[in-house]
Amino acid sequence: MQNFLSVKDAVDVQALVKEALLYKKTPYADKHLGRNRTMGLLFFNSSLRTRLSTQRAAQNLGLELMVMNVGQDSWGLEFEDGAIMDGNKAEHIKEAAPVIGQYCDIVGIRSFPGLTDREEDYSEKVINQFVKNTGRPIVSLESATRHPLQSLADLITIEELKTKPRPKVVLTWAPHVKALPQAVPNSFAEWMNAANVDFVITHPEGYELAPEFVGNAKVTHNQEEAFKDADFIYAKNWSSYTQYGQILSQDPSWMVTMEKMKLTNNAKFMHCLPVRRNIVVEDAVLDSPNSVVVQQAGNRVWSAQVVMKQILLSII
Numbered sequence: 001m002q003n004f005l006s007v008k009d010a011v012d013v014q015a016l017v018k019e020a021l022l023y024k025k026t027p028y029a030d031k032h033l034g035r036n037r038t039m040g041l042l043f044f045n046s047s048l049r050t051r052l053s054t055q056r057a058a059q060n061l062g063l064e065l066m067v068m069n070v071g072q073d074s075w076g077l078e079f080e081d082g083a084i085m086d087g088n089k090a091e092h093i094k095e096a097a098p099v100i101g102q103y104c105d106i107v108g109i110r111s112f113p114g115l116t117d118r119e120e121d122y123s124e125k126v127i128n129q130f131v132k133n134t135g136r137p138i139v140s141l142e143s144a145t146r147h148p149l150q151s152l153a154d155l156i157t158i159e160e161l162k163t164k165p166r167p168k169v170v171l172t173w174a175p176h177v178k179a180l181p182q183a184v185p186n187s188f189a190e191w192m193n194a195a196n197v198d199f200v201i202t203h204p205e206g207y208e209l210a211p212e213f214v215g216n217a218k219v220t221h222n223q224e225e226a227f228k229d230a231d232f233i234y235a236k237n238w239s240s241y242t243q244y245g246q247i248l249s250q251d252p253s254w255m256v257t258m259e260k261m262k263l264t265n266n267a268k269f270m271h272c273l274p275v276r277r278n279i280v281v282e283d284a285v286l287d288s289p290n291s292v293v294v295q296q297a298g299n300r301v302w303s304a305q306v307v308m309k310q311i312l313l314s315i316i
């Protein structure tokens with residue numbers, strides 16, 4: 001595995017899930033694999049789960065870690081080729097990336113989209129500049145259009161909790177107070193389309209995801225119809241892709257409620273977190289035994305650990 005940017009970097013998705021579940025049983029099986037190796041984690045945006053789970057996974061493999069908040073701890077970085085650097089960005093990615101590559105054997109990058117220029121965000125300009133200039137394997141910690149470590153953890157959770165060979169999985173849009181990226185839903189859809197699930201996406205009109213992520217999923221604007229007989233409900237807000245970065249609706253009738261969960265086949269409730277209680281989903285659902293959001297977050301360790309193992313095996 002050269003980089004981990006999307007589901008395309010997982011040669012065998014089911015094998016990756018199986019390996020991750022094995023790590024869940026035996027976390028220290030490869031505790032020396034990362035000996036004398038260092039991973040750098042660069043955050044352009046906030047994080048709790050990704051920051052902590054990736055550090056724990058690295059520790060389980062004997063990897064040393066360096067963590068940096070880009071912009072606060074480091075210099076502001078310029079990504080424009082040919083830029084005349086007379087503003088507030090002191091360093092160009094063309095220097096910063098290869099220098100980071102001098103210190104780290106693997107580099108994780110979190111960089112959210114700007115949500116103003118769709119072409120720039122969907123070209124994955126930031127993470128691709130790191131891929132081009134660092135000279136080391138790059139792991140996405142959530143990029144402009146995907147969050148593969150989250151999606152692998154999501155699939156691990158579904159595989160360990162499913163009660164039938166092909167569960168019905170519903171990705172439902174939910175309201176939010178801010179304009180959020182499409183990265184989590186894009187990535188979830190990409191991984192569900194690569195898994196043995198009956199996958200449905202439900203959202204208000206105007207929130208269609210990019211076709212390359214929707215794939216063969218069934219799409220409906222009727223949330224209650226989507227919930228019928230579902231085995232997993234995955235809630236997430238996202239801003240419009242078609243009217244890029246816009247909030248077209250904050251309709252509270254799309255909030256996930258116990259009433260709606262009753263339409264399902266006793267479905268598990270999933271969310272990547274952080275979640276806005278009583279905006280995205282009501283307290284009663286999150287506080288119910290059907291909410292698996294903490295177990296899902298716990299699986300981020302095994303998701304990161306199995307990816308780091310695959311990358312370490314490619315550089316040792």
Ligand SMILES: CCC[C@H](NC(=O)CCC(=O)O)C(=O)O
Nearest residue numbers: 178180181183184272273274276
């Ligand atoms: C893993 C999710 C990260 C991010 N979530 C947020 O930015 C939520 C921020 C908020 O609720 O204020 C997102 O939606 O992509």
Ligand SMILES: NC(=O)OP(=O)(O)O
Nearest residue numbers: 047048049050272273
């Ligand atoms: N789900 C997730 O990636 O959480 P953080 O943004 O807290 O890392």
